[in-house]
Amino acid sequence: KAGVTQTPRYLIKTRGQQVTLSCSPISGHRSVSWYQQTPGQGLQFLFEYFSETQRNKGNFPGRFSGRQFSNSRSEMNVSTLELGDSALYLCASSRSEDRVYEQYFGPGTRLTVT
Amino acid sequence: GDSVTQMEGPVTLSEEAFLTINCTYTATGYPSLFWYVQYPGEGLQLLLKATKADDKGSNKGFEATYRKETTSFHLEKGSVQVSDSAVYFCARKETSGSRLTFGEGTQLTVNP
Numbered sequence: 001k002a003g004v005t006q007t008p009r010y011l012i013k014t015r016g017q018q019v020t021l022s023c024s025p026i027s028g029h030r031s032v033s034w035y036q037q038t039p040g041q042g043l044q045f046l047f048e049y050f051s052e053t054q055r056n057k058g059n060f061p062g063r064f065s066g067r068q069f070s071n072s073r074s075e076m077n078v079s080t081l082e083l084g085d086s087a088l089y090l091c092a093s094s095r096s097e098d099r100v101y102e103q104y105f106g107p108g109t110r111l112t113v114t
Numbered sequence: 115g116d117s118v119t120q121m122e123g124p125v126t127l128s129e130e131a132f133l134t135i136n137c138t139y140t141a142t143g144y145p146s147l148f149w150y151v152q153y154p155g156e157g158l159q160l161l162l163k164a165t166k167a168d169d170k171g172s173n174k175g176f177e178a179t180y181r182k183e184t185t186s187f188h189l190e191k192g193s194v195q196v197s198d199s200a201v202y203f204c205a206r207k208e209t210s211g212s213r214l215t216f217g218e219g220t221q222l223t224v225n226p
Contacts, residue, residue, distance in 0.1 A: 004157075031212045043203065043216040056211045090157055094212050099146045100165045103207075103214060105157040 002027065004093050004106035012112045018079040021109045025072050025093030031055075032074040033103060034066060037088040046089075049074055050097050078111075086113045116140050118204050120217035127194055127224050135189040135220045137178075137204035145206040147171075147180055147187040148214070152201045161189075161202070194224045 005024045013019050025032050034046040045058040049068035066076040072093075078085055088110050092103035121136040139145065146165040150158040162171030167182035176191045187204060204217040 006157075033212045033214070035214075042218055043214075045213050045215070048212045050212070056213050058213075092158075092212075092214075097210060097212050099144075099207050099209050101212075102148060102160050102163050103212060104160065105150070107157045 004091055004104055006089075006091050006106040006109050008109060009107065010110045010112075012114060013081050014114055015081055015083060017081050018077065019081060019111060020075055020077045021089055021091075021111075023074045023076075023091030023093075023106060025074070025091075026104055029093035029095050029104075030072050031094040031097050031101075031103075032068055032072060033092045033094070034074070034076050035090045035092065036060075037090055037108070038086075043090075046076065048097075055097065081113045083113050085111065087111060116142055116145070116206065116208065116215050118206050118215055118217040120202075120204050120220050123219075124221035124223060127222070129196055129224055129226050130193045131224075133189070133191040133194045133198070133222070135202055135204075135222070137187045137189065137217055138185050139187065139204075139206050141182075141185045143209050145208055147178070148205045148207065149176070149178055149187070149189050150203045150205060150216075152203065152219075154200075158203065194222075196224050196226050198222060199224045 033048040047057045068074045088108045092105045094103045149161040162173045164171040164180035170179045205214045
């Protein structure tokens with residue numbers, strides 16, 4: 001069974017630009033969550049989607065947005081990039097929202113903003 | 115709010131030593147608890163989980179028991195290997211939703 005895939009793996013952008021990251025969950029998984037990982041703040045929750053609906057959102061500015069498609073694939077978008085947005089962005093998928101189901105993570109997209 | 119606290123690192127051990135990484139969580143709701151491991155340049159891999167009090171999760175020689183009375187989920191391994199060198203994260207998942215709240219992470223280095 002294929003794992004969670006994320007594209008691209010690495011990205012370099014300039015301040016002020018926007019970026020779109022993609023995540024394909026494990027087949028059969030309907031819940032997708034996004035996290036930002038930085039050395040200073042650790043792992044922080046961005047948002048989660050289930051059946052194309054955003055269920056929960058973390059404490060990030062409106063520049064961070066996402067969506068989920070009918071095939072459960074998800075994208076996140078960051079507009080007007082800032083230097084502080086440089087981070088590893090991790091996507092995770094789960095069979096459902098039920099707390100007993102574990103989340104499986106992709107390899108991440110390393111975003112560098114210059 | 116809901117939180118997870120891990121022991122401060124980094125932790126450095128010799129091969130075959132006993133490992134304990136402490137993890138405590140705030141006693142709200144009925145969370146599921148997880149340990150994830152992250153190797154350099156990679157995403158997080160699920161190591162083990164426990165979904166209710168007194169459950170013991172185990173995998174690859176690692177164990178952790180969900181202790182409600184002490185709000186703890188300490189990770190243990192009897193004999194570590196060099197290949198166990200990585201960052202370990204404790205996490206909780208709430209009753210509803212998929213959101214995980216992570217601890218700070220503990221860097222483990224095992225020397226031969």
